[in-house]
Amino acid sequence: MKILLVEDDRTIASGLEYSLKQEDYETVLCYHAAAATDIIHNQIDEIDLCLFDLNLPDGSGYDLCQLVKKRRDIPVIFLTAYDDEVNVVMGLDMGADDYITKPFRIRELISRIKSVYRRYHRDTQPKNLIEIKNIQINLLDGKVYKDGKEILLTALEYRLLLIFANHIGQILTRAQLLDQIWDVGGDFVNDNTLTVYIKRLREKLEDHPQSPTIIKTIRGMGYKVGD
Incomplete structure (x- = not known):
């Protein structure tokens, strides 16, 4: 599975990238919305799942989610420091498949990724x-x-x-x-x-x-x- 990871905190991003690779996931790492937008426009067919930080220096994970969903129907999980109901609902309304609040344990994130991907794959897989x-x-x-x-x-x-x-x-x-x-x-x-x-x-x-x-x-x- 190839994951598009967008996280502006380089320390967090580095830790996530390492942990995902340990689970045999291939990652495409971006620190800014602009770089992620370029990936979405040119390489989205190669991406299986997206992990988007909500607050980015030059944009929002919400906007990236909308852009992804317009081009391909693949799972999106938001990473955010906010856990209030308004942000949760807004994220899901944007088409996000799950939402995890920082700080989180890496095993919890891996479990969410597997669960979302499995559910998504099962729901979208042709019945034949x-x-x-x-x-x-x-x-x-x-x-x-x-x-x-x-x-x-x-x-x-x-x-x-x-x-x-x-x-x-x-x-x-x-x-x-x-x-x-x-x-x-x-x-x-x-x-x-x-x-x-x-x-x-x-x-x-x-x-x-x-x-x-x-x-x-x-x-x-x-x-x-x-x-």
Whole structure:
């Protein structure tokens, strides 16, 4: 994810940029509204989410938010020292997706970013397309793609992937998985067979099947896809 960060306090900006990079977010940092405006006009198609300080030396985060929303419908989170109701309402009316008041803990901000992006992505994602990291599932033609290249799955592998895709962020026990796939194709699937199919699915989807990042094992509980 690429984040446009606009913050005039260089100390705060530097700390935020470092923390975001530690979370594997790419940042485009601006200290002034003018620089941010230039980015919005020329690079907005590359931006996934915006973090705007409200009070800037040469403008306002409100104005930047309006400009972004006119060009692309992407999430915007305001950073501000003010926590009064008027500013909160005004920010949301401008189209902001969330609002966090300084000082804040970086973990809280990261959590807000993930929550807003996940909610936004889920709400705007076409219903015939499900995306999980670099995996795309086209529900219309029943095909699965990795980095744009089609992956051939068996009927049961596809069904298993759909179960995970329809429960993003939820931990699914082996019993729940077995209950939903046991009769696909008229074949009985036992616990050992499920292990084999999860292994095969990982080999096709994961860059490193031995260290999966898509279908994650939650020790003692089951499996989870997504945050």
